[in-house]
Amino acid sequence: MIANITPRRAVLASIMSAAALLAACANTDRTPAPQANAIVGTVDLTQPMMVPPQSTLIVELHEISSVGAPARVVGQTALQIENLKPPYKFMLPTNAAPINADAEYRVNARITLGNQTTYASDTAYPVLTRGAGRTAHLSLVRVAP
Numbered sequence: 001m002i003a004n005i006t007p008r009r010a011v012l013a014s015i016m017s018a019a020a021l022l023a024a025c026a027n028t029d030r031t032p033a034p035q036a037n038a039i040v041g042t043v044d045l046t047q048p049m050m051v052p053p054q055s056t057l058i059v060e061l062h063e064i065s066s067v068g069a070p071a072r073v074v075g076q077t078a079l080q081i082e083n084l085k086p087p088y089k090f091m092l093p094t095n096a097a098p099i100n101a102d103a104e105y106r107v108n109a110r111i112t113l114g115n116q117t118t119y120a121s122d123t124a125y126p127v128l129t130r131g132a133g134r135t136a137h138l139s140l141v142r143v144a145p
Helices: 008-026
Strands: 040-043 056-064 074-081 088-093 104-113 118-119 125-127 135-142
Touching: 008 088, 040 056, 088 104, 088 118, 104 135, 125 135
Parallel strands: 040 135
Antiparallel strands: 040 088, 056 074, 056 104, 104 118, 104 125, 118 135
């Protein structure tokens, strides 16, 4: 038996319950917040197609120390696609190698299925130095088989 429930309290309880339900259902599919020792962002596909669940997303951080010198991979992260849908969120730790303020850093990404690349970034995305931040939003293009 419920005693002393006024219509006003019943309405207030209903509103509070609805607000709690809406908060629980809120969209949490956001880009991770930038962190001090990581690059975060998203990877999207310019030509969305079904990506096999056994595919792997690989995001790499490259250091370009001087013109004409080959880029050096200084960080990498891999993510199993499984049942994820684009845009894919990533976090690439940067504490494995010291950051040289005079160097240029870029991230790129690719999706592989076994040893075959199915999607790849055709643009290098600057990060970390020269005014670039710790967030990157990459687009991948389909690679012809």
